[in-house]
Amino acid sequence: NPPDQPLALDRTTERREALERALHPRNNEEPTPKTDIDECDTELEELKDAVSGDSAQRLEKEHYDKKKEQAKTTEEINDLEKAADRARRRLAELRAMKEASEGVERAYSRAVDAVLTARDKGTLHGVCGTIAELGQVDAKNANAIETAAGPRTQCIVTESAADAQAAIEYLRKNNLGRATFLPLDKMTGNMPRGKALMVVKDPASLGFALDLITFNKRYEKAFQYVFGDTVVVHGLDDARRLMGGVRLVTQKGDLIEASGAMSGGSNKKDKGGASAFGGVDTAELEKVTSELRAAETHLETLTEQLTTLRSEIHDLEDRLREAKGSSEDVAQRVKKLEQARSEAAKKLETAKEAVFKQSGELDTLDDEMEAIRAEVGAMNDHLAELDAERERLSSALLSGTKKELADRIRKMETDLAAAKDAYRDAEQKRSIAKEKARLVQERVQEYQAKIARTVEEQARHKADIERFKVEIKGFDAEIDALESTTREASEAVAELQDEKDLVKDKLSEIRIKIDKKATEAETGYSLIAKEKDALPAIEEQLGEVLVELSENHYTQPDDEELPPLDVLKKNIREIEWSINQLGPINQRALEEYEEQEKRRDELVGEVEHLNEERAALQQLVDEIVGKKKSEFMEVFDAINANFRSVFERLSEGGTAHLELEDPEDPFNGGLTIKARPKGKRVLRIDALSGGEKSMTALGFIFAIQEYEPSPFYYLDEVDQNLDGVNSHTIGRTVKENSKSAQFIVVSLRKVTLKQADHIYGVTMQRVGVSEMVGNFDIDRIDESGNETKRGKGRKEAPLDEKAEAEAAEAVVTEEVAHG
Numbered sequence: 001n002p003p004d005q006p007l008a009l010d011r012t013t014e015r016r017e018a019l020e021r022a023l024h025p026r027n028n029e030e031p032t033p034k035t036d037i038d039e040c041d042t043e044l045e046e047l048k049d050a051v052s053g054d055s056a057q058r059l060e061k062e063h064y065d066k067k068k069e070q071a072k073t074t075e076e077i078n079d080l081e082k083a084a085d086r087a088r089r090r091l092a093e094l095r096a097m098k099e100a101s102e103g104v105e106r107a108y109s110r111a112v113d114a115v116l117t118a119r120d121k122g123t124l125h126g127v128c129g130t131i132a133e134l135g136q137v138d139a140k141n142a143n144a145i146e147t148a149a150g151p152r153t154q155c156i157v158t159e160s161a162a163d164a165q166a167a168i169e170y171l172r173k174n175n176l177g178r179a180t181f182l183p184l185d186k187m188t189g190n191m192p193r194g195k196a197l198m199v200v201k202d203p204a205s206l207g208f209a210l211d212l213i214t215f216n217k218r219y220e221k222a223f224q225y226v227f228g229d230t231v232v233v234h235g236l237d238d239a240r241r242l243m244g245g246v247r248l249v250t251q252k253g254d255l256i257e258a259s260g261a262m263s264g265g266s267n268k269k270d271k272g273g274a275s276a277f278g279g280v281d282t283a284e285l286e287k288v289t290s291e292l293r294a295a296e297t298h299l300e301t302l303t304e305q306l307t308t309l310r311s312e313i314h315d316l317e318d319r320l321r322e323a324k325g326s327s328e329d330v331a332q333r334v335k336k337l338e339q340a341r342s343e344a345a346k347k348l349e350t351a352k353e354a355v356f357k358q359s360g361e362l363d364t365l366d367d368e369m370e371a372i373r374a375e376v377g378a379m380n381d382h383l384a385e386l387d388a389e390r391e392r393l394s395s396a397l398l399s400g401t402k403k404e405l406a407d408r409i410r411k412m413e414t415d416l417a418a419a420k421d422a423y424r425d426a427e428q429k430r431s432i433a434k435e436k437a438r439l440v441q442e443r444v445q446e447y448q449a450k451i452a453r454t455v456e457e458q459a460r461h462k463a464d465i466e467r468f469k470v471e472i473k474g475f476d477a478e479i480d481a482l483e484s485t486t487r488e489a490s491e492a493v494a495e496l497q498d499e500k501d502l503v504k505d506k507l508s509e510i511r512i513k514i515d516k517k518a519t520e521a522e523t524g525y526s527l528i529a530k531e532k533d534a535l536p537a538i539e540e541q542l543g544e545v546l547v548e549l550s551e552n553h554y555t556q557p558d559d560e561e562l563p564p565l566d567v568l569k570k571n572i573r574e575i576e577w578s579i580n581q582l583g584p585i586n587q588r589a590l591e592e593y594e595e596q597e598k599r600r601d602e603l604v605g606e607v608e609h610l611n612e613e614r615a616a617l618q619q620l621v622d623e624i625v626g627k628k629k630s631e632f633m634e635v636f637d638a639i640n641a642n643f644r645s646v647f648e649r650l651s652e653g654g655t656a657h658l659e660l661e662d663p664e665d666p667f668n669g670g671l672t673i674k675a676r677p678k679g680k681r682v683l684r685i686d687a688l689s690g691g692e693k694s695m696t697a698l699g700f701i702f703a704i705q706e707y708e709p710s711p712f713y714y715l716d717e718v719d720q721n722l723d724g725v726n727s728h729t730i731g732r733t734v735k736e737n738s739k740s741a742q743f744i745v746v747s748l749r750k751v752t753l754k755q756a757d758h759i760y761g762v763t764m765q766r767v768g769v770s771e772m773v774g775n776f777d778i779d780r781i782d783e784s785g786n787e788t789k790r791g792k793g794r795k796e797a798p799l800d801e802k803a804e805a806e807a808a809e810a811v812v813t814e815e816v817a818h819g
Contacts, residue, residue, distance in 0.1 A: 060482060063316045070309045073302055080299045087292040111177035112154045115167050124170060126163030128184075128219065131155050131226050136214040141206070143253035144232045148209040151708060152180070152226040157219055160185045187221035192229035195245040199231050204238035207231070209249065236264065259739060263707075266634065317486070345458060372430065379426075383419050386412065506592070514596050632666060635707065642703035650699050650729055653678040673700065690721040698730060705737055712742035719749050731755035 112130060119127040128134060132153040137145045146153065156179055158164045164181035171177060192200070192208065200208060209230040215223055230247045233239050239248045239256045248256040254264030390412055640658045647656035654677045661669030675688060675696045688696060698718060705713070715734070719727040731752040734743050738757075747753055761773040 059316055059319055060478070063313065066309055066313045066316065070306065070313065073306045073309060077299060077302050077306065080295055080302065084292060084295045084299060087288055087295060091288045091292055109154060109177060109179065111171050111179040112156060114171065114174070114176040115156055115179055118167075118170060124163070124167050126159035127167060128157040128159065131157065131182075131222065134215050134219050135223065137212070141212045141232065141251065144206075144249045144251050145209055145213055145227075147253040147255050148230045148232070148247075148249045149226050155180045155182050155222070155226060157182045157184065157222045159183070182222040182225060184218065184222065187225060189221050189224050190228065193246070196229035196231055196247075199242050199246050199248070202233075202238075202242060204233050204235075204242065205231055206233065206251070257740070261740075263638075345454075372426070379419065379423060383416070383423070386416055386419065390416070507596075510592055510596050514600060629666065636660070636666070638707050639703050642706045643700055646702045646706070646733075647675060647696065647699040650695050650702075650726075650733065651675075651678050652729075654680075656696060656699065691723065691726060694718060694721050695726060695730075698733075702733060702737060705741060709741045712744060714744045716746045717748065718745070719747055719752050722749075724749075724751055727751045 115124060115127060116130070118124040119129075130153065131149060134157060135145075156164075156167070158167065158181050161183040164183045167179070167181060171179060196208075199205060206212065209227040209232050210223055212232060213223065213227075228247065230249055231242075232249055232251065233242065234251060236250055236252075236254050239250050239254065242248060243256045243262075244260060245258055247258045250264075252264070254262070256262050636658065644655065644657055647654060654675065656673065656675035659672045659674060660666045661672065673696060675692070677688070677692050677695075698715075701713070719730050722730065727747075727749045728751045731747075731749075732755060734745060734752075735755045737743065745752065745756070753759060763771050763773065765771060
């Protein structure tokens with residue numbers, strides 16, 4: 001019946017959907033047997049990785065490698081410690097040499113040394129160093145360059161004036177003295193004078209001193225300030241020929257100023273002194289310091305590595321001990337996984353049978369669908385007949401009544417529409433069922449392939465499990481062997497430690513014996529020496545006795561007869577018995593004695609080496625002290641000679657000289673000034689009058705100036721206690737010395753002020769407020785301090801009665817062109 005076909009098709013579709021749900025479980029249903037098998041396989045793989053990861057063989061190999069690396073690292077640490085010790089000793093030697101060179105040869109002042117120390121510590125910034133540090137000179141020109149630089153070798157070069165100011169404030173704050181600074185940002189260069197340019201072209205000239213010293217070009221202005229246009233010549237004959245208007249210095253250190261003054265004589269370099277420039281090889285010092293720092297850094301790194309290695313070795317030993325216990329847990333877990341996997345395999349077989357059964361039902365459904373398709377075909381034939389009937393009825397419209405035809409047409413159209421709807425529904429459901437059947441067939445094939453792969457994996461995992469069991473048994477045996485080896489090694493280490501302690505004790509005893517034997521040997525050597533000393537006298541006495549016996553006709557008796565052989569054998573047996581009573585011989589005694597003797601020889605060699613180094617250092621100290629004394633005496637003699645000459649001029653015939661309290665060791669005593677004014681006896685300076693003391697002190701200052709002029713001098717009313725004649729003499733002397741240095745003199749004496757090149761008067765019209773009068777005319781003031789009429793009415797120099805004394809206070813200055 002055609003109306004029943006849709007119902008049959010619906011029932012077939014519902015059965016297909018039920019089969020599809022059975023073959024395609026939903027996500028919220030229970031896990032499939034295949035999922036359980038996959039989980040078992042995953043866990044077995046993890047166990048395999050865990051077992052292979054903690055393999056006893058691998059752990060043993062890793063433990064051996066770590067031990068080997070530990071021994072190598074320990075050896076490297078020992079080598080590095082030895083190298084670091086050598087570097088420390090060398091660094092100490094270089095630093096000692098540097099300190100000796102800087103402290104004595106360069107004779108840095110306390111202020112300069114303080115600034116350099118603060119620079120090295122990072123307290124002061126922008127300090128480049130002293131002129132002596134920043135320049136390098138060839139040995140053949142060292143005397144000339146040092147003489148040309150003079151005390152300016154201690155000038156400190158800074159990056160800027162601000163850095164120099166900071167250093168000056170540091171010295172003032174800590175009361176460390178004074179120093180000269182050369183700020184690079186403010187220094188100005190100078191050009192050589194014409195006479196110097198002519199002299200430098202002479203064949204006897206070696207060039208400007210500035211060109212004979214090596215330095216960084218950024219310090220050029222500072223070195224120009226120090227050396228100026230000084231020209232270096234071969235010898236004193238050449239200098240004498242070229243002198244006049246140019247500053248010259250010879251290779252031996254003789255100095256000829258532009259003014260014509262000459263200084264020279266013996267030089268510390270002639271006696272093997274060190275150069276003020278360069279000194280200790282700074283590059284070697286920095287290299288040794290860098291090597292020591294690198295060695296210490298590497299040593300710290302190796303020490304950390306050694307600590308890490310020891311920790312890793314300890315962890316490996318713990319893992320080796322734990323491997324045996326973990327293998328039993330692995331075996332139990334493998335057994336449980338085998339049971340779970342077997343149950344999952346059974347479930348998978350059951351699912352496989354169900355799939356085959358459902359596949360048969362799908363075949364039955366396919367047959368039913370074919371039958372439905374046949375019925376649909378029959379329905380199509382029926383529809384064709386109905387169409388033919390409709391055509392026939394349409395033709396019959398011409399012959400039938402309209403009402404009957406209309407009823408029949410409506411009925412036929414209704415039947416036709418219902419048939420078409422049923423056909424379309426059946427065709428649509430057939431297509432859906434066909435697509436679902438195709439999907440079910442593909443899913444069945446996929447499950448069959450997975451089942452085949454699962455069976456293969458199951459067989460492979462069974463083989464892996466059996467192999468794991470065999471490996472676990474092997475691991476257990478290896479762990480037992482390792483534990484046994486570890487116990488034996490621990491026992492051996494303990495035995496070795498005990499043996500080491502015994503050897504240490506024996507070594508201490510042997511050292512004590514060696515010391516005792518050494519003492520006995522020294523005593524024996526002393527006795528032997530004593531006996532050797534007495535031997536000639538004994539031989540002489542013996543000769544006298546023999547002569548006396550010969551004179552008395554004395555004859556020596558024959559040798560005594562030997563005892564019988566039996567007696568000798570008996571004596572031998574007794575001696576052998578005595579030897580046996582002494583006990584067994586220590587076979588290692590000779591070896592130990594040789595080792596200790598070798599050690600003693602090494603220590604003796606080290607002591608000899610240290611004694612040699614001590615002697616060398618003592619010799620160096622003696623040389624430094626000798627050079628220090630020689631240089632001091634050289635300066636002292638020069639200033640003493642200048643003092644004699646200056647005082648004779650100042651006192652117009654008087655004499656004066658300097659005396660050391662301890663000439664043999666001048667640094668342990670003081671200095672005494674003795675003076676004899678004209679017409680008086682020799683007196684100590686503290687026994688002179690006030691005016692004589694002033695004259696003597698000024699003479700001492702001028703003597704020092706002649707030896708080593710300062711840039712300028714400031715004298716405050718030094719002629720206060722002098723009469724007019726002496727004041728005039730002092731003024732004249734200052735005038736003469738102003739050719740080589742600046743002088744600033746404060747004075748109330750007109751005779752002194754007349755010698756000045758520039759005069760400035762100072763008055764105090766209001767309390768606490770001073771006024772300065774420039775270009776003051778000294779002729780406006782008479783001897784009594786009153787203003788003359790010639791000066792009255794001039795606005796630039798108002799005076800009153802209160803300022804008469806102050807108006808005479810003046811400053812004497814002289815501009816000096818430095819060579």
